[in-house]
Amino acid sequence: MIHTELRGVYAGYGGEDVLRGIDARLPRGGVTALVGSNGAGKSTLLAVLAGTLRPRAGEVSGPSRPRPAFVLQRSAVPDTLPLTVRDTVSMGRWAHRGPWRPLARHDRTVVERSMERVGITGLAGRQLGELSGGQRQRVLIAQGLAQEADLLLLDEPSAGLDREAREQIARVLASLGGQVTVVHATHFSDEAAEADHRLVLDQGRVVGSGSPEATAPSAGGVPSVR
Numbered sequence: 001m002i003h004t005e006l007r008g009v010y011a012g013y014g015g016e017d018v019l020r021g022i023d024a025r026l027p028r029g030g031v032t033a034l035v036g037s038n039g040a041g042k043s044t045l046l047a048v049l050a051g052t053l054r055p056r057a058g059e060v061s062g063p064s065r066p067r068p069a070f071v072l073q074r075s076a077v078p079d080t081l082p083l084t085v086r087d088t089v090s091m092g093r094w095a096h097r098g099p100w101r102p103l104a105r106h107d108r109t110v111v112e113r114s115m116e117r118v119g120i121t122g123l124a125g126r127q128l129g130e131l132s133g134g135q136r137q138r139v140l141i142a143q144g145l146a147q148e149a150d151l152l153l154l155d156e157p158s159a160g161l162d163r164e165a166r167e168q169i170a171r172v173l174a175s176l177g178g179q180v181t182v183v184h185a186t187h188f189s190d191e192a193a194e195a196d197h198r199l200v201l202d203q204g205r206v207v208g209s210g211s212p213e214a215t216a217p218s219a220g221g222v223p224s225v226r
């Protein structure tokens, strides 16, 4: 089953195309890794999927309801923000409830479930600034899950993390498959290998698509990933 299909998508900034004729299908309930060298267009494609960048041409079919959840990068969240883990995840409910409004019982259940799914329940009362980078990134993934979108988008969630934290993030993403459709941009081949599906971009075009094995660099000429 396909969640979203892109056909002949062109998009960019200030009249310059970055994406140049993207054809792609994202499997529903699967984890898709977007790979490709710097500037290949991964973040731009995520912006198109998020609906924040309108394609100049082409079609994106099957947009999710409610709107997709775009997971923040942990570097976007200042260390000094006086928020607990639970507060941060609760902010994911704002899309439904409005900012700073009291949460209803259902919202609180969703928040607790989202924390459980990424293994941070034990950290719920901790301040965000006290956490390791990997823990903080998992909090932000839980915030995305709390939005209850059926499409979760992540731009390099493991950037700057050590191998162990990266493996943990990869395991969390893999565990979400089946429940939510996940698309994440990554530069790490181990993270991409954990995905169900890989989309390889080069200069705004898809140059490989399929299972991680079929699109691995050794399987035939696609750009290598770090």
Ligand SMILES: Nc1ncnc2c1ncn2[C@@H]1O[C@H](COP(=O)(O)OP(=O)(O)OP(=O)(O)O)[C@@H](O)[C@H]1O
Residues within 6 Å of the ligand: 013, 018, 036, 037, 038, 039, 040, 041, 042, 043, 044, 045, 185
């Ligand atoms: N907001 C913007 N305004 C103008 N140009 C942009 C903007 N965002 C990205 N670009 C340009 O679009 C091209 C593709 O960038 P994009 O960030 O999509 O690539 P990427 O594959 O995510 O790269 P990286 O791996 O370095 O994050 C680059 O040439 C970049 O300079």
